[in-house]
Amino acid sequence: MLLINAIGFSNSGKTTLLEVMAKHFSSQGKNVAVIKDIHSEQYQPEKEESDTWRYAQAGAQLVVGRGMQDTVFHWRHSQKLLEILGKVSADILLVEGFKDERMPRIVCATEDAQLVKLVDAHTYCISGVISEKLQEFRGIPVYNFQRDLPKIIELAEQKSTRVE
């Protein structure tokens, strides 16, 4: 399983980049999984007053909705990345927003000041909004998700973590 990790501040272009990568790999017939870290106190995964929401309110620690085309598990605690990885099986795993994990990563940004904060020894590629105006930063290539997608994919396949 190839684990491609993108981090960056809000609205830097992480989701758009990973969405394009999800489409790319899915269209090749690969099994794609995505993990998104949601930094929001307001995150409410269920529709209010839905039956699954009622079960969560009633104190259930896990609520599973088994639909006709979907299966949703809602655990009422925040799991660590490693705990999540133990439950995931895919060809390509796209990971968004886990800033503190030490692993190869793509940094998305809107401006240089963000790069100064986020680019580290694990960073092999820069992308996001800043790719409209910058081509390189500290020797790391800045790629645009529209213009340079093949280059981003190639780098990601070389540099990303492989987990089995």
Next chain:
Amino acid sequence: MLLINAIGFSNSGKTTLLEVMAKHFSSQGKNVAVIKDIHSEQYQPEKEESDTWRYAQAGAQLVVGRGMQDTVFHWRHSQKLLEILGKVSADILLVEGFKDERMPRIVCATEDAQLVKLVDAHTYCISGVISEKLQEFRGIPVYNFQRDLPKIIELAEQKSTRVE
């Protein structure tokens, strides 16, 4: 793990019964999980235009949202009950709406005609809306979730499936 299974047609009172049971067992400090079978073509587990929804639309087979108090796995296929059970760990597992599984069950109903269709050799208790007007059916007790909760719990603890 005690697996308590309730079935019945729409609006027969399944969710209300299991919700009350979830509150009861949670208030005792037990770890409660719930699995609900959702018979609806319209079931859309994610909010439209949310980032996790975008990943699902992009072809991801699994989308995980890791919040500050929640972790949600959305698999884009309908899993069999056995597959789901393999991922669940709890003291009490409440299961709603799996009509075709052969295991001990509570039947919820609004009228006799529904009981005729659903009550079988696995049925140890009847509940739901019909408990307002009926006390017994083919020798099986009909219990009301408000008036008779202790009796429903006692029967469920005696008769339900135990899975380890």
